[in-house]
Amino acid sequence: MKDLLLQKLRAQFPAAVELDSEFRGELTIVIRKADILPVCRFLQSDPDLAFDSVRDICGADYQRSDDRFEVIYNIYSLKNNFRLRLKVRVGENDLHVSSVSGVWKGADWLERETYDMYGILFDDHPDLRRIYLPEEFEYYPLRKDFPLMGIPGSLPLPRK
């Protein structure tokens, strides 16, 4: 399955696969940011691969000077009983990633959560609002530069 998947992906999108690695039996593929939507659409619609559900989407902050963030897609093929992790690297000065909520409906809230926690903007998302935190909150709490104790005054409190 792994070989077939990589072979098909490379044939369809010769430049999209930046890196593939395996750790503890889990396959991770890094996809070029511009290609994430067509790659996901292909993985979902290809009858052999049939990645029919998205199980998780999350962000991660690696505190690197270039490509600081990553968006991680955890997709599952019920037909092949196979789990795949896709990654997209996102730089701090261009936080836009194409939304995959048109491919999997389940991506909607997961992308909202990623936006809420990391400030990554999903283009063409139907309803990109914060999901947990109040809309007027200005920070993205899972970024590494957000302190654990919070930022005093970031949420309006009752006056004395």
Next chain:
Amino acid sequence: MDADPKLRILHALESQDTTVTFDDPLENQMILNMGPQHPATHGVLRLLIRLDGETIVSLIPDLGYLHRGYEKLAENMTFHEFIPHTDRLDYLSPLANNVAYVLAVEKLAGIEAPPRAQYIRVICCELARLTSHLVWLGTMAMDVGAVTVLLWGFREREKIQDIWDVLTGVRFTTSYTRIGGLAQDITPEAIASLNDFLDRFPSSLDECEKVLNKNRIFIDRCEGVGYLSKEDTINFGITGPILRAAGVDHDLRRDAPYLVYDKLDFNVPVYYDCDTLARFYVRMAEMRESVSLLRQALQKLPTGPTNAANPKRVLPSKEKVYGKMEELIHDFMLVNFGINPPIGEVYHAIEASKGELGFYIVSHGEGYPWRLKIRSPSFANLQALPAMLKGRMISDVVAVIGGLDPVMGEADK
């Protein structure tokens, strides 16, 4: 067509077509706020519902009332320190969360718990499934009008919590597992009370089924309600009993075996109706399977240690820490600096009572996780609520939420 509404009504009556539709001149649609403090939303779920009469036009769930930032907290504590926090995710099945989390950490660190610990963990997972499903059964039946079952469900759950009391030392927030093993071994007393419970439990389940399975009111409130097609259910990323009630034969215990599930014999109940009633049947059948799994696990329970022999990663027993130098040093290092798993990232998921509960951990080789993502089934399942309820009646809301069985501690993290 006549522009005058009166004439249109007259024409409609003449042509015997009694359904007349015209623009609502009074703007009869209203917005109803349901929750976050509503008994049927099972916690702090808030729904904003646009109603036309009693019909739901659209619905927006609003989450975050129980958001405690566990993923941020996890990045600032050692792997061991996070175990008690997993209790508070799905607080109806804390033992399953404990197991799911340590399995992910063990996969990352490359440790395997000894067989006895693995069997005890299966017992933990199945007991957690039973308590969770019992609360679901009681609350859902109450939401659609059968208060009796609530009392019966909680009565049985109370017995399981008494077993937890003996097994783990506490009734609710268990924190029972450790990386590489368990906090303590199962005692003969716990086994005896578990056996006693297993002998009596199926008849109580029969009792509940007698009240509900042929109950006209219950079936009318559930049948066809909350319908979501098989394709949509898969596309929404829904897992667990709801997926299996939509005709998808998928269970991680069988499809991606962890612990010792591949050595145990069990069926995966699947129903095809995609509605709340099918979800009810799936969960009831799962409870019976859990009873059989618990019996098998108790029967096959091997002897031996409950903690892996890996002193650099697994906490030593307290008696040894107090009496031996080497263990004291290891304890000090593990508690203060953590287990330092290798650099890498893993995702491990278990079939929890509500669906796929997974932990995605990124390690930079330090004692703390660099990133820890909780894949909570309730969050993913709740997402389908607007699709299930659009165009339905307002009274279906409570039945559908009951059938979804969300726990907000897990959905809000």
